[in-house]
Amino acid sequence: MIDLDNEVNDIVNRILSGEVLAAARLMRDLDDGVPRAREILKRLYPHSGRAHIIGITGSPGVGKSTLTDRLIQHLRSRGFTVGVVAVDPTSPFSGGAILGDRIRMQRHALDEGVFIRSLATRGHFGGLTASARAVITVLDAMGKDYILVETVGVGQDEVEIAATAYTTMVVTVPGMGDDIQAIKAGILEVADLLVINKADRDGASRTYQDLLMMLDLQARRHTHAWKPKIYLTQALENQGIEELMAGVGEHQEFLAQEDGKALLAAWSSRIRQEFLELLKEGMHRHLVGQLSRSGRLDRILQDILAKRTDPYSASEALVMETLGPF
Numbered sequence: 001m002i003d004l005d006n007e008v009n010d011i012v013n014r015i016l017s018g019e020v021l022a023a024a025r026l027m028r029d030l031d032d033g034v035p036r037a038r039e040i041l042k043r044l045y046p047h048s049g050r051a052h053i054i055g056i057t058g059s060p061g062v063g064k065s066t067l068t069d070r071l072i073q074h075l076r077s078r079g080f081t082v083g084v085v086a087v088d089p090t091s092p093f094s095g096g097a098i099l100g101d102r103i104r105m106q107r108h109a110l111d112e113g114v115f116i117r118s119l120a121t122r123g124h125f126g127g128l129t130a131s132a133r134a135v136i137t138v139l140d141a142m143g144k145d146y147i148l149v150e151t152v153g154v155g156q157d158e159v160e161i162a163a164t165a166y167t168t169m170v171v172t173v174p175g176m177g178d179d180i181q182a183i184k185a186g187i188l189e190v191a192d193l194l195v196i197n198k199a200d201r202d203g204a205s206r207t208y209q210d211l212l213m214m215l216d217l218q219a220r221r222h223t224h225a226w227k228p229k230i231y232l233t234q235a236l237e238n239q240g241i242e243e244l245m246a247g248v249g250e251h252q253e254f255l256a257q258e259d260g261k262a263l264l265a266a267w268s269s270r271i272r273q274e275f276l277e278l279l280k281e282g283m284h285r286h287l288v289g290q291l292s293r294s295g296r297l298d299r300i301l302q303d304i305l306a307k308r309t310d311p312y313s314a315s316e317a318l319v320m321e322t323l324g325p326f
Contacts, residue, residue, distance in 0.1 A: 008036065012043045018142050020115060026138055027117055031131045041134055048140035049267065051083070052252060055165030056150045062171045063197040066235040068150045072108050073238075074245050075146055082108075083139030083147040084116040087132055115139060130281055133164065133274050162190035163273035166266045167251045169244075171195045172211075174203035188218050191228050193247050199232035199240065208232065225262070226254050287322060 014022040029037035054071070056064050068084065075082050108114040117139075119132050132149070139147050151161050162168045170191040188194075194215075196207050211230050229247050233240035255263040291297035300318075303309045 008040055008043065011040050015040075015044060015138065015142055016047055020112070023115065023138055023142055024117075027131075027135050030134045030138075031119060041137060044141040045137060048137045051140040051144050051147045052167065052248075053136065053140075053147045053149060053165045053270075054248065055161035055168040056148060056171065057161050057168065058171035058195075062173045063235050064150050064171050067169075067171060067195065067197055067233065067241075068148055069108075070233075070235050070238055070241045071148060071245065072114060074241050076108070076111060076113055080145040081113040081143065082115075083136075083142070083144035084114070085132055085135050085139070085147065085149045086116065086118045087149070087151045115142070115144065130277055133277070136164070163269050166255060166263065167192050167248055169193045169195050171197050172207065173198045174201040174207045188214055188228070192226065192251050193244065194228055194230045195233055195244060196230065197233050197235055200234050200237075204232060226251065287318075291318075 011022055011026065015026060026037055026040055030041065056068055056071075058064055065086070068086070072082050072084065108116065117135050119135065136147055136149065149161065149165060168190055170188075170193070172195070174196065194211055196204055196211070198204075208230060215228055215230070229250075231240055231244045231247055233244055235241070255266065288297065291300070300309075300314050304311050304314060
C-alpha cells in the first residue's frame with residue numbers, strides 16, 4: 001500500500017525542483033477539485049512569494065495575448081523564467097477554456113523556461129478563479145522569476161486582478177473608447193502601467209493625451225507615491241516592448257523601496273483576497289452540500305416558487321441560523 005504522505009511529499013519535491021509534468025498534473029487536479037491536490041498546495045505555499053506577478057487586463061480585442069507573447073520573449077531573452085496563467089471564457093459545450101488567439105503563445109511551449117497554463121472562468125466574472133490563484137502559487141513554488149496573468153477582460157469586475165498582481169498593466173487601443181470606459185470602471189485606480197497597443201492606428205495620440213489628462217485629474221484627487229505611466233506599443237511588430245518592460249522594472253524598484261514596504265502591502269492584499277475567496281467558496285460548498293443532502297434546499301426553493309417566502313428572506317434566515325446575527 002502506498003504511503004499517501006510520502007506520495008504527497010514526493011510530488012511536492014518534484015514540483016519544487018521544477019518538474020513540469022508533476023506541476024501540470026497538480027494544476028489539472030486543482031482545477032478539477034481533487035482533494036489530494038489541496039494537501040499538496042498547502043505544502044507548496046511556504047515556498048511561494050518569490051516571483052514577480054504581472055497582471056495584464058483590458059477589453060477583448062486590444063491584443064493582450066500578443067502583448068503577453070512579446071513579454072515572454074523579452075523576459076526569456078534576458079534569462080528569466082516565466083509562468084503564464086491565461087484565463088479564458090468558458091466553452092458553453094465542454095466547460096473548458098476557449099484558447100482563441102492564445103495559440104500563438106504556444107511557440108514557447110518547447111522552452112523549458114516557460115510554463116503556460118490556460119484556465120476557464122467557469123462562470124466566474126471577476127477575472128480570477130480560485131484555481132487560477134492556486135496555479136499562480138504552484139508556478140511561484142516552481143521557482144519562476146515572473147508570472148504573467150492575462151485575464152479575460154469582462155469589465156469592471158476585472159479590477160480584482162490588482163489584488164493579486166504586484167504590477168498591473170491595463171491595455172487599451174485607439175478608437176475603442178476605452179479611455180472613457182476606464183474612468184467609468186475605475187480601472188485607473190488599479191493600473192500601474194497603461195498600455196496603448198496597436199499604436200500605429202489613427203487616434204493613438206488623442207488616446208494618449210486623454211489618458212494623460214485623466215491621470216492628472218486622478219493625481220489631484222489622490223496622493224499616491226507611484227504615478228502610473230503610459231506606454232505606446234505595437235505588439236505584432238514587437239515595438240515598444242523594451243520600454244514597457246523598463247517601466248515594469250521601475251515599478252519593481254518602487255515596490256522594493258523602504259525595505260519593501262509597498263511590496264509587503266501588495267502581498268498582504270493578495271493574501272486577503274485569496275483567503276476571502278477560499279472562505280466564501282468553502283462555506284458555500286459546505287452549506288449547499290448540507291442543504292442538498294437533507295432535502296431542505298428543495299423545500300426552500302418550493303416555498304419561494306409558491307410565494308410563501310422570497311429569496312431574500314429565505315437566504316437571510318439561513319445565514320442567521322448558520323452563523324448567528326451580524
